[in-house]
Amino acid sequence: MSEATSGAGAGYVPAELYTEVQQFYARQMNLLEGPAADPDAWARTFTEDAVFATAGEPEPPAGRENLRDTVRAGVEHIAAQGLDFRHWFGMVGVERRPDDTLRTRYYALAMATARGGPLKVRGSMLCHDELVRGDDGRLLVRRRSLDADGRER
Amino acid sequence: MSEATSGAGAGYVPAELYTEVQQFYARQMNLLEGPAADPDAWARTFTEDAVFATAGEPEPPAGRENLRDTVRAGVEHIAAQGLDFRHWFGMVGVERRPDDTLRTRYYALAMATARGGPLKVRGSMLCHDELVRGDDGRLLVRRRSLDADGRER
Amino acid sequence: MSEATSGAGAGYVPAELYTEVQQFYARQMNLLEGPAADPDAWARTFTEDAVFATAGEPEPPAGRENLRDTVRAGVEHIAAQGLDFRHWFGMVGVERRPDDTLRTRYYALAMATARGGPLKVRGSMLCHDELVRGDDGRLLVRRRSLDADGRER
Numbered sequence: 001m002s003e004a005t006s007g008a009g010a011g012y013v014p015a016e017l018y019t020e021v022q023q024f025y026a027r028q029m030n031l032l033e034g035p036a037a038d039p040d041a042w043a044r045t046f047t048e049d050a051v052f053a054t055a056g057e058p059e060p061p062a063g064r065e066n067l068r069d070t071v072r073a074g075v076e077h078i079a080a081q082g083l084d085f086r087h088w089f090g091m092v093g094v095e096r097r098p099d100d101t102l103r104t105r106y107y108a109l110a111m112a113t114a115r116g117g118p119l120k121v122r123g124s125m126l127c128h129d130e131l132v133r134g135d136d137g138r139l140l141v142r143r144r145s146l147d148a149d150g151r152e153r
Numbered sequence: 154m155s156e157a158t159s160g161a162g163a164g165y166v167p168a169e170l171y172t173e174v175q176q177f178y179a180r181q182m183n184l185l186e187g188p189a190a191d192p193d194a195w196a197r198t199f200t201e202d203a204v205f206a207t208a209g210e211p212e213p214p215a216g217r218e219n220l221r222d223t224v225r226a227g228v229e230h231i232a233a234q235g236l237d238f239r240h241w242f243g244m245v246g247v248e249r250r251p252d253d254t255l256r257t258r259y260y261a262l263a264m265a266t267a268r269g270g271p272l273k274v275r276g277s278m279l280c281h282d283e284l285v286r287g288d289d290g291r292l293l294v295r296r297r298s299l300d301a302d303g304r305e306r
Numbered sequence: 307m308s309e310a311t312s313g314a315g316a317g318y319v320p321a322e323l324y325t326e327v328q329q330f331y332a333r334q335m336n337l338l339e340g341p342a343a344d345p346d347a348w349a350r351t352f353t354e355d356a357v358f359a360t361a362g363e364p365e366p367p368a369g370r371e372n373l374r375d376t377v378r379a380g381v382e383h384i385a386a387q388g389l390d391f392r393h394w395f396g397m398v399g400v401e402r403r404p405d406d407t408l409r410t411r412y413y414a415l416a417m418a419t420a421r422g423g424p425l426k427v428r429g430s431m432l433c434h435d436e437l438v439r440g441d442d443g444r445l446l447v448r449r450r451s452l453d454a455d456g457r458e459r
Contacts, residue, residue, distance in 0.1 A: 018172040
């Protein structure tokens with residue numbers, strides 16, 4: 001396949017990069033939701049100064065430490081309720097900027113199932129991430145912006 | 154990995170092509186559903202003579218112009234209702250034909266959320282596309298065939 | 307992209323392997339759910355001695371023959387009810403072991419639509435597969451372990 005007809009030529013990113021992002025997201029969310037949920041490891045998938053913004057809400061304090069505390073409280077709250085929580089990401093688009101950072105756009109679907117209960121779809125979101133590489137070359141989220149579907153605008 | 158054990162060797166398409174299709178679909182549907190919804194740009198992801206067929210319904214007039222008009226009306230109707238609409242594609246299979254066209258098969262899930270309301274799953278579909286390349290090498294849909302789950306047969 | 311920054315360098319598998327797994331799953335489940343449902347072909351995507359385990363239930367008899375019989379009965383039961391059944395796999399993680407077998411982890415969502423009825427989400431599962439290669443190099447499932455969300459623990 002010539003460059004002109006390759007994914008890159010059509011404004012897409014190469015397969016290695018695209019599948020790296022897919023694998024990054026699968027691993028990241030599994031760190032919240034699998035049997036091996038680990039809020040500390042999840043927080044380390046963000047930069048030290050990361051921002052986690054939700055449209056329509058005040059921007060929360062930045063930084064990995066704040067993220068870790070927030071998500072640990074969330075994981076404990078979910079566990080106390082006996083819920084199995086799942087986040088699915090789909091329809092992922094990836095753009096590489098001249099400075100080698102990545103901008104991604106994806107849909108996220110949040111679902112939860114109580115012990116012995118039916119699955120409930122909590123809602124969907126349109127998400128944008130800014131991804132950078134850490135010193136060891138791994139992807140890290142520098143900014144995540146969520147916009148919940150159905151939000152009053 | 155030898156050819157014998159590669160994805161291509163097992164009747165699959167190479168990673169560059171597979172991820173190009175994934176990125177094409179993510180971008181195409183974002184042209185309908187993102188904050189930057191653009192029915193004109195969406196229509197340009199189809200060939201001039203494209204057919205958009207729905208099982209059990211008469212085949213509509215072919216062509217990009219008709220598609221654009223239909224989808225623009227749909228986008229305006231959805232906006233008037235205040236809905237955030239999302240289409241997810243998943244479980245994508247890609248086959249490359251000897252003439253270099255692609256046949257794809259995938260599931261699509263349609264979801265909508267009203268302002269301040271809960272997400273509603275509208276339904277799922279089994280979809281088949283015929284994809285070709287335009288003069289600039291980009292993928293274009295020449296035929297899209299939808300078959301809604303639950304349809305009376 | 308240097309090795310240090312590639313997906314492989316971050317503990318991920320290369321794009322060819324990742325997309326092969328994605329294509330394998332899409333094809334496998336289409337063998338159960340598409341118009342061309344074929345329980346025999348589906349069973350041949352498992353090894354002769356495959357195990358299909360469900361958490362909280364006794365481990366069923368191993369082997370491709372047992373799987374085929376079980377799934378054929380399931381397909382017939384679903385057809386008799388007039389349901390369109392869909393399984394989506396998402397958030398796939400792939401790990402390559404030193405012996406070249408693969409361990410995968412993914413979420414699965416089961417959905418069904420009755421003739422003329424609405425789509426119902428049946429539930430979600432956390433799944434783990436052990437994949438090996440057959441003599442012809444194709445992927446085969448040697449073990450599939452499902453853990454339904456909401457299961458009493």
